[in-house]
Amino acid sequence: MMKLATNILVATDFGETAELALDYAILLAEKLDAKVHVVHAVSTPEPGVPELGVAVVSAMMQRLVHEGRVSLEHLIKRQHGRARSGEAFLRTGDARDVVLQVSHELAIDLIVMGTHGRQGLSRALLGSVAETVVRSARCPVLTVGAKAVWL
């Protein structure tokens, strides 16, 4: 029978659906004896006021990267003792690019992610990060909605 996945990548924005996605991935990984890796993208905020310039942006980025690291460490601790945990990645850049990039680098064979993020924008209207990943990823993608369904 075909192998479903040995390396699972969970994309997280630390939102509620991302939490569901991680839990789902862990349950799945336990059944598949797969490893769970986690990635978080810190994207450059657009201040909208060009005069504020680079200083504000880089200070903000530093804070976001720091917060991201703390949250990732927290996630890894939570996962501990359940599925085999892999690596945690924090990268700066557009979430779509970061997820695809890391999935290529690690030869990921399943991406698990929530269908909508923390921003709360209408996913049907704007298209979600998940949608772009589904279109461009080279491996299977499992999207998890707001409703939790357990394995």
Add this chain to the structure above:
Amino acid sequence: MKRILVALDGSDRAAQVLAAAQRLASLTSATLVLYRAINIPTMLPVDLLAVTDRTIEDILQSNAHETLGRLASTLPPGMLEAVITDFAIPWDGIVRAGRTRDADLIAIGSHGFRGIDHILGTTAAKVVNHADRNVLVVRTLL
């Protein structure tokens, strides 16, 4: 997980999607509902309709059932719950079937359903955006 809705088109890639769903179902003791949306081809010549007493819907539906039946026959006993076909736009039909059959997960291929999929947006991407279920998009080779 209780039930996986497997969205299949008429292509050779359908078997790849079914294989992934079958693997997941065997790991989680889920049953499978095989689903196929049927489109009425708009380019169909009217002359064709005159050569048979059967309605075009009948012919398309029995063909679709036959294809799904062939795929279903490869499944281990007890795993198949139902085979359903429906006249619908694929993404919409799949999303609705997921809801009415109360599937826990929709499994779908990344390519297929229409040749122009990659330009207009894949059926899979639309299902991901509109379904209120979890969706497994299986990477199928063209």
